[in-house]
Amino acid sequence: MTKLTVEPRDCAACPIRHNAVCARCEADELEILEGIKTYRNYEAGEPIVFSGDDMEFVASVVTGVASLSQGLEDGRTQMVGLLLPADFLGRPGRRTAAYDVVAVSPLTLCCFRRGPFEELLNSTPHIGQRLLEMTLDELDAAREWMLILGRKTAREKIASLLSILARREASLRQATLTREASFTLPLTREAMADYLGLTLETVSRQISALKRDGVIRLQGTRGIEVPDFERLLAETGDDADGGPLI
Amino acid sequence: MTKLTVEPRDCAACPIRHNAVCARCEADELEILEGIKTYRNYEAGEPIVFSGDDMEFVASVVTGVASLSQGLEDGRTQMVGLLLPADFLGRPGRRTAAYDVVAVSPLTLCCFRRGPFEELLNSTPHIGQRLLEMTLDELDAAREWMLILGRKTAREKIASLLSILARREASLRQATLTREASFTLPLTREAMADYLGLTLETVSRQISALKRDGVIRLQGTRGIEVPDFERLLAETGDDADGGPLI
DNA sequence: CGTCTCGTTGACGACCTTCAAAGGGCGTGG
DNA sequence: CCACGCCCTTTGAAGGTCGTCAACGAGACG
Numbered sequence: 264m265t266k267l268t269v270e271p272r273d274c275a276a277c278p279i280r281h282n283a284v285c286a287r288c289e290a291d292e293l294e295i296l297e298g299i300k301t302y303r304n305y306e307a308g309e310p311i312v313f314s315g316d317d318m319e320f321v322a323s324v325v326t327g328v329a330s331l332s333q334g335l336e337d338g339r340t341q342m343v344g345l346l347l348p349a350d351f352l353g354r355p356g357r358r359t360a361a362y363d364v365v366a367v368s369p370l371t372l373c374c375f376r377r378g379p380f381e382e383l384l385n386s387t388p389h390i391g392q393r394l395l396e397m398t399l400d401e402l403d404a405a406r407e408w409m410l411i412l413g414r415k416t417a418r419e420k421i422a423s424l425l426s427i428l429a430r431r432e433a434s435l436r437q438a439t440l441t442r443e444a445s446f447t448l449p450l451t452r453e454a455m456a457d458y459l460g461l462t463l464e465t466v467s468r469q470i471s472a473l474k475r476d477g478v479i480r481l482q483g484t485r486g487i488e489v490p491d492f493e494r495l496l497a498e499t500g501d502d503a504d505g506g507p508l509i
Numbered sequence: 510m511t512k513l514t515v516e517p518r519d520c521a522a523c524p525i526r527h528n529a530v531c532a533r534c535e536a537d538e539l540e541i542l543e544g545i546k547t548y549r550n551y552e553a554g555e556p557i558v559f560s561g562d563d564m565e566f567v568a569s570v571v572t573g574v575a576s577l578s579q580g581l582e583d584g585r586t587q588m589v590g591l592l593l594p595a596d597f598l599g600r601p602g603r604r605t606a607a608y609d610v611v612a613v614s615p616l617t618l619c620c621f622r623r624g625p626f627e628e629l630l631n632s633t634p635h636i637g638q639r640l641l642e643m644t645l646d647e648l649d650a651a652r653e654w655m656l657i658l659g660r661k662t663a664r665e666k667i668a669s670l671l672s673i674l675a676r677r678e679a680s681l682r683q684a685t686l687t688r689e690a691s692f693t694l695p696l697t698r699e700a701m702a703d704y705l706g707l708t709l710e711t712v713s714r715q716i717s718a719l720k721r722d723g724v725i726r727l728q729g730t731r732g733i734e735v736p737d738f739e740r741l742l743a744e745t746g747d748d749a750d751g752g753p754l755i
Numbered sequence: 756c757g758t759c760t761c762g763t764t765g766a767c768g769a770c771c772t773t774c775a776a777a778g779g780g781c782g783t784g785g
Numbered sequence: 786c787c788a789c790g791c792c793c794t795t796t797g798a799a800g801g802t803c804g805t806c807a808a809c810g811a812g813a814c815g
Contacts, residue, residue: 344652414587416803
C-alpha cells in the first residue's frame with residue numbers, strides 16, 4: 264500500500280503524449296506542464312480517493328487501469344467509469360471527488376497540481392479544447408454503457424464488454440481489428456460484474472456459456488481468445504451497422 | 510408534423526440566457542450568435558433527427574423536453590439523454606447524429622449553423638469554457654443514471670426519477686426544495702420506462718405502489734404531489750448524505 | 756501443506772417481463 | 786349532446802432471467 268512518487272520523466276518520451284489531455288500542447292506549454300507534474304504509482308486494488316475527499320490534483324492515466332464507482336446505502340456498487348491509459352481523472356473547478364476511485368491494476372498517474380493546471384486551462388486554449396473533446400468522448404461511452412445496463416441481457420452484456428475491451432486493446436497497440444483477436448482481461452469477475460450491473464456468479468456463468476458455445480476460448484481465467492470477431496459482435500445485440508464508436 | 514421557423518428573438522430577453530451555452534458571452538459575442546441562429550418548433554412526439562443523419566446545426570433547448578435514444582437490433586430502446594431548457598444538442602466536430610432525438614413535449618430549439626458556431630468556438634474562449642462545464646455536468650448526470658440503471662430496483666428507479674424531476678422543476682423556477690413538492694410529469698409512462706430500463710407496465714405498477722403507500726399522490730396521470738420529500742428520498746436507495754448533484 | 760483469494764457450478768426463489776384484457780380521458784363526428 | 790374510437794394507463798396471471806445462498810475447485814504464497 265505504498266504510494267511511490269517517481270521523478271518526472273520527459274514528456275517527449277511519454278507513451279500517452281499524443282492521446283492525453285496534453286495532446287495538442289506546444290513545446291512551451293509542455294514545459295509549463297513538466298513543472299507542475301508528479302508521477303504516482305498504485306498497486307492493484309489500492310484506493311486512490313474516496314467520494315467526498317478533497318482532491319488536490321487532477322491527473323492522466325499513464326499505464327494501468329482505474330475505476331470510478333458509486334454506491335448505494337446498503338452496499339450495492341456500480342462502476343461508472345473505467346480509466347485506461349491517456350484518460351483524464353478529476354474535474355477542473357471541483358475540489359471534492361464525486362466517486363470512489365480505485366486502481367484496478369498496477370497504475371501510474373501523471374498528476375498536476377490543481378491550481379496551476381486550472382490557470383493553464385484558462386490561459387491556453389489547447390488544453391481546454393482537448394479536454395472538451397475527451398469529455399465528449401467519455402459522454403458517448405457513458406451513453407453506450409447506459410444502453411448495455413438498461414436493455415441488454417446478461418449474455419449480451421458480457422459479449423459487449425469483451426468487444427469493447429478487444430477494441431481498446433487493438434487501438435492501444437495501434438493495430439486494426441482482425442477476424443480473430445486475443446487479449447488479457449484487465450478486470451476480475453467481480454469488477455466485470457460491477458461494470459455490467461450483474462453479480463459475479465452471473466458473469467462467470469455467462470462466460471462459461473460463451474465458451475461452451477465456441478464464441479470465445481479461455482487461456483487461464485484472464486486470457487480471452489476470439490476466433491471470430493463478427494460472431495462475438497452478433498452476440499452483443501447491437502444494431503449491425505451503427506455499431507458502437509470505433 | 511410541421512416544422513415552423515420563427516424569426517430570431519432578442520437574446521437579452523431569452524429565458525435561458527444565463528444557463529445555456531451562451532451564458533458567459535459578452536454583448537459583442539451575442540451579436541454574432543444572433544446572426545447565425547434560427548428558432549425551430551416541434552410538436553410532442555415529433556422526431557428531430559435520426560441516428561446517422563447529417564446534422565447541419567447544433568442547438569439549445571429554449572422550452573420543452575427532448576430525448577436522446579439508442580436502440581438494439583430487435584427494437585429494444587434505451588433513453589440516454591433527457592434535454593431540458595438550456596441543455597445543448599449536438600456535438601461540435603461531428604456532423605452525423607449519434608442518437609435518435611425526439612421532442613417529448615412541444616419544443617423550441619435555438620439552432621446555430623454548424624460552421625459559424627465552430628468558428629466561434631475556436632475564436633472566443635467563453636463558449637468553449639461554458640460548453641466544457643455543461644458537458645462535465647452531463648457526464649455526472651449520466652453516471653448517476655448508470656447507477657440507477659445498473660443497481661436499483663424498479664421501485665427505487667421510479668423514486669429516483671421523481672426526485673430528479675422534482676429537483677429540476679424547482680431549479681427551473683429558481684425555487685428551493687421544500688418539504689412538500691408538486692409538479693407535472695413531462696414524460697409518458699412509456700418514456701419513463703425507456704429512461705429507467707423498465708417496461709411501461711412495471712412503471713405503472715410501481716407508481717401505483719408508491720401511491721398506495723402514501724409516498725406520492727396523483728392528480729390525474731401526470732400530476733405528482735410529494736407530501737414529504739425526505740420520504741421520497743428514502744425510497745431512492747441513495748446514500749443519505751452524498752446524494753445526487755444538487 | 757495450509758490458507759487466502761479468485762473463479763466455477765448448482766439449487767432455489769424473487770423480481771421483473773410478457774401476454775392479455777379492461778378502464779379512463781379526450782377529440783372527432785354523427 | 787352523446788357516441789365512438791384512439792391513446793394512454795392500469796391491473797392481472799404466468800413464466801423466465803437473474804440474484805441469493807452454498808459448496809467446491811484452482812492457483813499463489815508463505
